[in-house]
Amino acid sequence: MFKGSFTALITPFENGSIDETAFQEFVQWQIDEGTHGVVPVGTTGESPTLSHAEHKRVVELCVEVAKGRAHIVAGSGSNSTAEAIELTQHAKDAGADAALIVTPYYNKPTQEGLYGHYRSIADTVDIPIVIYNIPGRCIVDMSVETMARLARDCPNIIGVKDATADLARPLATRLGVGEDFCQLSGEDATVAAFLAQGGHGCISVTSNLAPKLCSQLHEAWQQGALETFAQIRDRLMPLHEALFCESSPGPVKYGASLLGLSQPHTRQPLAPIQESSKARVKAAMESAGLL
Numbered sequence: 001m002f003k004g005s006f007t008a009l010i011t012p013f014e015n016g017s018i019d020e021t022a023f024q025e026f027v028q029w030q031i032d033e034g035t036h037g038v039v040p041v042g043t044t045g046e047s048p049t050l051s052h053a054e055h056k057r058v059v060e061l062c063v064e065v066a067k068g069r070a071h072i073v074a075g076s077g078s079n080s081t082a083e084a085i086e087l088t089q090h091a092k093d094a095g096a097d098a099a100l101i102v103t104p105y106y107n108k109p110t111q112e113g114l115y116g117h118y119r120s121i122a123d124t125v126d127i128p129i130v131i132y133n134i135p136g137r138c139i140v141d142m143s144v145e146t147m148a149r150l151a152r153d154c155p156n157i158i159g160v161k162d163a164t165a166d167l168a169r170p171l172a173t174r175l176g177v178g179e180d181f182c183q184l185s186g187e188d189a190t191v192a193a194f195l196a197q198g199g200h201g202c203i204s205v206t207s208n209l210a211p212k213l214c215s216q217l218h219e220a221w222q223q224g225a226l227e228t229f230a231q232i233r234d235r236l237m238p239l240h241e242a243l244f245c246e247s248s249p250g251p252v253k254y255g256a257s258l259l260g261l262s263q264p265h266t267r268q269p270l271a272p273i274q275e276s277s278k279a280r281v282k283a284a285m286e287s288a289g290l291l
Contacts, residue, residue, distance in 0.1 A: 001182045002071055002098070002130075002159060003200040003222070004036035005214040007207040008044035010249050011058055012262035018054055019263070020061055026261050027065040033211035036218070037071035038062060039100060039203050043137065044249045047075055049267040056090050063095040073130060073203075077102030081117050088125045098128035100161060100203070105138040111146045122154035129156055134163035134186060144169070144176040151177050161186045161203050167193050174198035189240040192233045195221050205248055206240050209255045210290055235288055242284035246273045251281050258282060258291060 007030050012022040030038055040062040041047045041055050050058065059074045066072050074096035076087035081104075088099045103109075104117055122129055131150070135141040141164065150157045159182025162169055167190060170183050174197075185194040185202040194202070195218075207214035213232055220229040243251045250266055250273040257264040258281075264272070273281075285291045 001180065001200060002037060002073070002184060003182070004218040005034075005207050005211070006037035006039055006071065006073060006184065006201060006203045007035050007211060007214075008039045008042045008203050008205055009062070010208055010253050010256060010262060011041070011045040011050070012253075012256075013265045013267065014263055016267075018050075018058065020057075022262050023058065024061055024065050026256075027062055029261065030207075030211050031066060031070050034215040035070055035207060035211045036201070036215060037073060038066050039073045039075060041075040042100060042132075042203070043075075043102075043134075044205055044208070044252065045075065046249065046267055046270075052087070055087065056094070059091055059094045059096060067095050071098070072096045073098045073100050075100045075102070075132075077104075077132060079104035079107050081120050084117070085121050085124050088121055088127060088129075092125055092127040096127070098130055098158070099125070100130045100132050102132040102134065103138045103140050103142055105140075108139055111143055114140065114142050115146055115149060118150050118157060119154060122150070122156050126156060128158045129154070130159045130161055130182065130184065131157065132161045132163070132186070134161075136163065136165070144172050147173065147181075148177045151181055158182055159184060159200075162194070162199070163187055165190060167197055170194055170197040170199045188243075189237065191217075192229070205243055205252050206236060208249075208252050209243075209259065209285065210236060210239065210288060213288065239284040239288045239290075242280045245277045245280050251277060254278055255281050255285055255290075258285060 074091035163186030
């Protein structure tokens with residue numbers, strides 16, 4: 001089972017192209033700082049604006065650095081089932097440990113459509129699959145019942161990234177799907193409550209900037225060191241909030257630039273963040289002891 005702190009990796013750009021050297025150095029830094037797992041080409045990695053060739057290259061670059069040293073859960077979702085199968089097959093072939101597959105966005109499938117989508121991928125590609133349930137971006141919300149059905153019928157569907165922000169959901173999932181079904185939060189600000197409700201870890205935006213603190217947070221929880229856990233939780237909260245003051249990953253890429261890890265550039269339609277947002281991100285990083 002996956003547990004602990006997983007970083008939803010940014011994708012550095014330089015002159016409009018992927019900065020491969022900066023990306024691999026960033027993955028190496030994450031591992032050195034104690035991150036338990038890395039997630040290339042998720043939404044934080046700007047997957048909607050990457051070509052298929054770029055998407056696959058980022059996964060390959062990540063595997064080159066992280067294989068055998070940190071878990072690799074590669075984003076491979078799409079609102080086209082055939083496209084998701086292609087990207088998931090590539091993730092397996094490249095050497096990823098699992099695939100993170102988002103619920104189909106825009107075309108709003110029913111629960112039966114969601115079941116069929118994931119069943120087709122799971123039957124075609126023999127790789128552990130983590131369902132990414134994020135109604136705020138995709139409109140559709142996979143029910144606990146549909147998730148339980150998929151987990152029962154598809155042994156390689158092993159968990160969920162839950163970005164519903166519904167703190168009753170992890171407990172309902174634990175009871176409805178089973179305690180061995182891996183639950184990773186997709187919401188940094190509520191991760192403490194998510195863990196208390198039966199969750200196992202977090203796929204984090206904040207850990208792009210604070211990988212050591214985020215991994216220490218989860219290790220403290222696992223060890224029952226609740227005072228340390230609470231101290232780190234409180235220290236990180238202003239940073240969680242600041243990194244979503246504008247559309248992600250704009251703020252976190254700006255933060256990474258302050259650490260000298262990446263340029264702040266995003267691809268359109270994302271715009272450079274406002275000066276007031278830059279000041280807020282910098283202040284939160286200073287408060288957390290990162291600057």
